[in-house]
Amino acid sequence: MSGVREKIIFLADCQSFYASVEKADHPGCKNKPVAVAGDPARRSGIILAACPIAKSYGVTTAERLGKALKKCPDLIVMRPRMQHYIDVSLMITKIYEEFTDLVEIFSVDEQFLDISSSIPIFGDPITIAKSIQQKVLIQTGIWVRVGISSNKILAKIATDIWAKKNESGIFTLPESEVETLLWPQPVNKMFGVGSRMTAHFARLGMHTIGDIARTPLPRLKEKFRARFGKQSDIHAEVMWRTANGLDNSPVTPGTFDTPPKSVGHMMTLPRDYSERSEVDTILLELTEEVCRDSRRKGYMGSVVTVSCMCSPYEAPTGFSRQMKMPDPTNNTNTVFQAVKVLFYKFWDRMPVRRAGVTLSQLVDDQDYQLTLFEDQIKSRALEKVTDRIKDRYGSAAIVRASSLTTAGQATDRSMKIGGHYK
16 A cells, blocks of 8 residues: 655745846846835835845835835836736746646745646656746746745745745755754744744743744643733644644645635825815725625625724824624615714724725625615616726726815726736
């Protein structure tokens, strides 16, 4: 009886993805520092990606554009093209699928591959990783780094700590070497641990990944409860399993094809909004986007959530509140009435700089409740017509009159994906 084949998992990461796509599209920038940044005239003026040359000047992701330019005056700044990046990412996915049908998208620039069954066809893991690197580089101009191990968390760690740093862009982290290679690493190198969590671990006397891994799980849970409260057991177990390199989750294609639990949109405003008419405009635009997305996906929601953050930056105020509506709906006007009730009940009248609307507790939109007070068949037909026009000619093809005021953002948002320009 043959033994079970050990899993071989890759985490393939595209180096400085957005910046690399731009450099591939602009050969004249090959040996120049390039960064992709949001619109500096708005609050999105931060570095989204920087190429290795820009990073050598100290430019970092998520820092303000002005600060980056001080570090590197010759920095070539390009506005993001999100739809193009998504297209390139999907092209890279197709390349991965030439080596295995088990490809799971982790983010726009990271994907897991289970190549366990591909080895008899394409060769050993290192050979496959090199083949992937060369094929992606030739077809897209993007350099891919590959972490290799027996499960997803170790493959991700192998990429982040080692493959991104070495010249080959490939690193193998076997389970048998977790104790010798991973445990001596500082806590801040561990996946899922940022600066705040690093500080918390330091206060608990844990400075290396091994300090976490060697702590018995019941003891670690006790420490977390004392510091974070009674609901921290799951967080403690996630940290403990990560430190020990334990992960039983399979590589699952189509992860993003599962039904959504909610549909929502959030907007950071180009300036603070204080007038009710301005706020109403934004709430209506957000509601319209949420309801249109819900209709496109075939869902209605019975719970609406409204969130808000207000100025000043030094001491922001805000809220996130939800309410259950009488019946599930994706009708813009119906949801908007609930959104306004929630917003104005909890708004402290401080200037608004960010707002969001979400529909949850989703059900199939074919099972709707007829009422005596609203012609739902007529309103649903009208919204379907406007949706089709927007799908064909763009979301700004039909906008409400309020969106044409100075407060309106519908036209600008129609040119963006995820808050960044297409």
